[in-house]
Amino acid sequence: MDKARAPGVRAGRLSGEEIARNFTDLHPPLDAHEALVEADRCYFCYDAPCVKACPTEIDIPLFIRQIQTADVVGAGETILQQNIMGGACARVCPTETLCEEACVRNLAEDKPVAIGLLQRHATDRLMEEDRQVFERAAPTGRRIAVVGAGPAGLACAHRLAVHGHEVTVFEARPKSGGLNEYGIAAYKLPDNFAQREVEYILEIGGIEVRHGQRLGHEITLEQLRKDYDGVFLGMGLGSTNSLGVAGESLEGVHDAVDTIAELRQSPDLTGFPIGRRVVVIGGGMTAIDIAVQARRLGADEVTLVYRRGREQMKASRYEQELAQTNGVRIVTWAVPTEVLGDGGRATAVRFDHVVAEDGRLVSTGESFEVAADQVFKAIGQTFVAAGLGEAGLKLDGGRIAVGAGRCTSLPDVWAGGDCIAGGQDLTVAAVEDGKQAAESIHRTLGAAAAA
Known part of the structure; x- marks a missing residue:
């Protein structure tokens, strides 16, 4: 923001106390009793429409049942199995247009189950106890490059690490987290939560993050393809x-x-x-x-x-x-x-x-x-395709074209998040992209090893 300000622009319009109140949690967390009361409202539908409405397909009735039976950490594990950034998504997801809109209690005379708050309750407890849900598989000897340390890139890196691959994440900015760190209102993710979640994700091991690495500048797609067994592109959008x-x-x-x-x-x-x-x-x-x-x-x-x-x-x-x-x-x-x-x-x-x-x-x-x-x-x-056109990567409507498993037109390159055509521009959708791409990369590398 410019230093030479107009007369009507200044700092300190409110006191520190007022600012602190205004930028605290938008939705205060549920306490244990409130979570039990809310969990009791769930009908535990067999063919749950809320699950179908969740891009990461979290088993919502299961984790709510686990909260109801006092297995809160188990509920957190159920969530993270499907969405490694379930803590952030519980805070920033538009649940009112996803899982909660699909809730069968979402009627004029009723209100949907507070799925987002229950998800936060479970994931917060798990992270407070520093419970690691995943165990890293034996090293495969395969190396994958991930461009972008946002939700898509981190989700991809984590799932690849779980499968035993070595992952190097290249991030342009000084911190990891992408949209969660730099693009969300401060009152939605206070208390440095984005960085705490990044630290939890990296605890799995096998992931190296290199900051200050921008595609088309410090790194190129051509070089990454030479140096690594696969490449995932998850760098988001680069221009307004x-x-x-x-x-x-x-x-x-x-x-x-x-x-x-x-x-x-x-x-x-x-x-x-x-x-x-x-x-x-x-x-x-x-x-x-x-x-x-x-x-x-x-x-x-x-x-x-x-x-x-x-x-x-x-x-x-x-x-x-x-x-x-x-x-x-x-x-x-x-x-x-x-x-x-x-x-x-x-x-x-x-x-x-x-x-x-x-x-x-x-x-x-x-x-x-x-x-x-x-x-x-x-x-x-808008998406900045710096360094991609020279590699022969196919674009669609100005973004990266992908097929099943988030495969691109290049056999060893995958992509996900905001940079792909047809993306939903949602944190939860980016996480699913990264997860699906990681599984596709793992299958492809496994098939290549067996050939």
Whole structure:
């Protein structure tokens, strides 16, 4: 974030005590009694729709039954067998649109079982006791390179290590964790949880992580393919979309993704500068996360503007309501046409009202302005295919094309997470990608050894 701030941008809008309250757990954990009461609400469906709705296919009725019978650590083991990042997913997954939406109790006169909170209850207990669920198999002598230490890469590395392979993870940033470390609102993963989960994952052994290694710069796909028996690509998305309007380069206009990363890494949020009037452009989870955090840092006015209607927003209905209960104003059917400024600094954003005609957005001819000390762009990210085209890797819609087992067009390269075509851009989906790719790599290497 720029050092030369507009007059309306400053740190310390709230006291340390207020900041601490605003950035504590979004959902406080269940205590033992609350977990038992909630577990008792589960019908333990034989053909459980909640399991089908979970990308990692956790046996939800089983782990809830284990909590009900006081086997909380066993419940944690059941979860991690399917999702090694079950602790983070319990906190950041949009359970309201996945397992809990599918819950048979999700009716007008009832509410779904709090699966996410129960999952957190179990995984937290397991990690507190430092119970290692997995035992590493005998060394295979095979070496696999994993690019990216985010959810997909770590899940892949862990499952490969369980099978006895040696794994080297190449990560561009100073810390592992990917989205969980750098891209999630600070109130969703407080208390350094992302790093604690990384440490737990690495306890299996057989995984080396090298930071400061960016594909296309310090490392190349061609060299990795020569040096390793297989390569998994899980580096996420490398660039954010631009607004493409005049004034976008003015001081005070920021990428929401970068700002969320700064917030996540800030040792003292009381020193984080925020505007009195903030405008957020976008309708996804990133837009909600930066808008809510701006309010919780003390911004007086936060306006989130999205180009289509509420039902088209990628952010779930729950996240939209979270923003509104935090005082964020949501404006729909409007597109930015110019960032206005004075003295090189952003002062407002001009928008056009739009309507949908034959699938296209058309201006109504009406416009309006929203005053702003800060403007955050959250209109999506794009995949940076640095160093991939030269290797002959097939892309689909600007991302890596994959088939069954997350195989790419190259016989010794797999991919998963946000960088692949058709990805869901969810932590839990990235974990499943990494797990499925690891199993495919293991089968392929086994077949090659037997040949």
